[in-house]
Amino acid sequence: MNTTFDPALDLTEHLLALLRQTPAGLSEHQIIRQLKDGHCSHIPQLPLSDKLVLFRIHFMLFNALYRLRDRLWAERSAHLEISPLRVRLLSYQDGQQGLTEHDPLRAYYLDEAHLRDTSEADVAHLLQSFWTRMHGGEEQQAALELFGLEARTDYPAIRLRYRQLVSQHHPDRGGSTSRLQSINKAMEILERYYNRG
Structure with a gap:
């Protein structure tokens, strides 16, 4: 056109x-x-x-x-x-x-x-902030997907789902150590995102 x-x-x-x-x-x-x-x-x-x-x-x-x-x-x-x-x-x-x-x-x-x-300095700061959020957003999204939750889930629901997954995948209950480590890592990311860590 x-x-x-x-x-x-x-x-x-x-x-x-x-x-x-x-x-x-x-x-x-x-x-x-x-x-x-x-x-x-x-x-x-x-x-x-x-x-x-x-x-x-x-x-x-x-x-x-x-x-x-x-x-x-x-x-x-x-x-x-x-x-x-x-x-x-x-x-x-x-x-x-x-x-x-x-x-x-x-x-x-x-x-x-x-x-x-x-100003130009403000724009540089905005861009840096954007890329920081984008990187963190990808981590957060991956962690929520691991938990089987949607992006708008609140922290209490995340915490509840975390406890369910830990109980389900704990090695003492026949679960996998590596899976439990992934769940714990995902929770660390979400706690950081929700400023609870």
Whole structure:
């Protein structure tokens, strides 16, 4: 798709046009690439290898996406699913989507002070924090899978499942020592994640 964008239009209008042309949705990277290729005046023609430039483009994009989602919801015309991996338009439906809970990401991206006040050092810190969480998140997910639990399980349920597994796999009851060690290691990871260790 090769679109040229009208500089008089707001970024939300450009996004709406792109998303209407692609019902399956687009990733954040695809949206940025199409906006840059179409010479959208809202996206600077600067190298994305610069972390501060990339952060600012990312911020402007998500600010516009959250504003568009609010507008579409108020018009009762569509629901906008927003994530870095896929942004897509969905049909409007009354009900669960209409329940307004506090959305920390929406609050962050709609506060333009974050765009103005974030320095290159702040971006470096955000990236380091992201990769630390990603690594820890993979460990946590693997530990929960070993326990046969879902990601949103609370700590008391994890503790109960741990006791059940230890009882079931203890060598004194015919279980395997290596399996018990895996269960204990998984519990250490989960305690660290839940700040109980």
